[in-house]
């Protein structure tokens with residue numbers, strides 16, 4: 313059953329379905345999300361500035377107009393696997409980097425299949441709402457997960473827009489991608505998170 317790890321703005325949605333993903337061994341890491349401004353600020357604020365600098369230098373993270381792009385590579389993890397394009401950070405057992413170093417989308421996105429997994433029908437064959445306690449627990453978990461997903465998507469979109477304006481004003485030619493810029497972004501992200509106040513739906 314889908315479940316939440318409540319960590320405020322760093323909340324994670326987790327599903328056992330991902331370990332046997334119907335989309336294949338790389339799951340949705342087949343196509344990694346962008347690392348937006350708010351993601352970069354979040355990673356720096358959580359202590360990952362040097363990780364970002366090292367991965368930018370290695371070409372695993374590539375600057376774009378709206379943040380960073382994660383390199384996709386074509387490889388297989390076992391001789392019996394077929395080669396496939398996927399995120400450079402994806403390994404044989406899934407993601408190889410800590411959740412604090414990922415784009416927030418990697419932590420809060422799950423596909424519709426995970427919401428549907430083991431979800432009971434809304435009504436039984438007689439048209440009566442199910443009252444089984446197990447079913448109610450699944451429905452409650454799915455409802456909480458959908459609410460968290462929507463709240464996080466709204467929050468990070470708003471933060472990206474705010475940061476994009478500040479970066480365009482401060483670096484009209486584009487940011488320098490050095491330690492000082494990343495530290496500034498981390499500090500801006502800390503302020504935005506503080507201004508957001510307690511996130512009731514996402515409170516640990």
Ligand code: SF4
Pocket residue numbers: 327329330331332333334335338339340341421422423424425426
């Ligand atoms: S969220 Fe869906 S597509 Fe992505 S790994 Fe999990 S089951 Fe697969």
Ligand code: SF4
Pocket residue numbers: 340341343344345382399400401402403406407408409414415418
């Ligand atoms: S950073 Fe990790 S979770 Fe995100 S796409 Fe890459 S391998 Fe998947």
